[in-house]
Amino acid sequence: MPRLFLAALLACFCCASAQTQxxxxxxxxxxxxxxxxxxxxxxxxxxxxxxxxxxxxxxxxxxxxxxxxxxxxxxxxxxxxxxxxxxxxxxxxxxxxxxxxxxxxxxxxxGITLALYYRKDTPKPKIPEDLVGRGIILISGYTYWKAVNDLLDDPSLNLTTHRTSTHQAALEMLQRQRGDFLIDYQQPVEQVLKSMGAEPLPFTVLQSLQxxxxxxxxxxxxxxxxxxxxxxxxxxxxxxxxxxxx
Structure with a gap:
């Protein structure tokens, strides 16, 4: 019996060693x-x-x-x-x-989709004219592509940006009217809304990427x-x- 156990142990060791190698x-x-x-x-x-x-x-x-x-x-x-x-x-x-x-x-x-989210009590915005003078919520650490960066940096729009560290915090800021719009990626936003038990938010697609x-x-x-x-x-x-x- 001890010999059988030893043989099995050696076989397991050899198998694990082979997998590691x-x-x-x-x-x-x-x-x-x-x-x-x-x-x-x-x-x-x-x-x-x-x-x-x-x-x-x-x-x-x-x-x-x-x-x-x-x-x-x-x-x-x-x-x-x-x-x-x-x-x-x-x-x-x-x-x-x-x-x-x-x-x-x-x-x-x-693919991923970058979207502009807004509250249900907000009319669907025309971009860029309806963004003038408004507050935009962004996720810290995220960067965007040139067309969106140009929009955010356009001095004629006079945008105010508000940054937060998580998607959930950004959505809560939007709902509490601490910003007029949220720029975020659709996939993580949908997951957070689902986990919060919240209804979907209206949005406008800014960019779709592969x-x-x-x-x-x-x-x-x-x-x-x-x-x-x-x-x-x-x-x-x-x-x-x-x-x-x-």
């Missing part, structure tokens, strides 16, 4: 992400979660890599892509700050990595896998 042979990739539920966030135990990160790891593993995930505010994530300390970002391309510093994958795996992998030009092997991820996407899709995130 197999994981060690995978090339490591530093993946940066936003706190952007339900697509990406950090749980109470400090672990990365979300449909985008799950898909990212699935594609990395298929391509022979493994991810090391780090959460960043927007400006620090872009700085990491600019200096190569962050190799990969599963996000949306076309950021002005990243021009010349990044490469983008061919495939996309979903999600794809963005890699730093300054990290060695990034072009090879993106090609491998595109190939992994094509192979899994051909095998019938559902690769769109929700």
């Amino acid at each position: 197999a994981a060690d042979t995978l090339r490591q990739v530093t993946v940066g992400y936003y706190e952007f539920p339900p697509y990406s966030w950090t749980d109470e135990n400090g672990q990365p979660r979300g449909s985008v990160l799950t898909l990212t790891e699935r594609l990395l593993r298929h391509a022979g890599y493994r991810g090391v995930y780090r959460s960043f505010p927007g400006a620090r994530l872009y700085a990491g892509l600019q200096d190569g300390s962050v190799q990969l970002w599963p996000g949306a391309g076309g950021k002005t700050e990243l021009r010349g510093h990044t490469l983008e994958a061919r495939n996309h795996f979903g 999600l794809r992998f963005v890699a730093s030009r300054h990290a060695e092997g990034s072009a090879t990595l993106l090609n491998a991820l595109d190939r992994a996407y094509d192979e899994l899709l051909a095998a019938g896998a559902d690769l769109n995130v929700r």
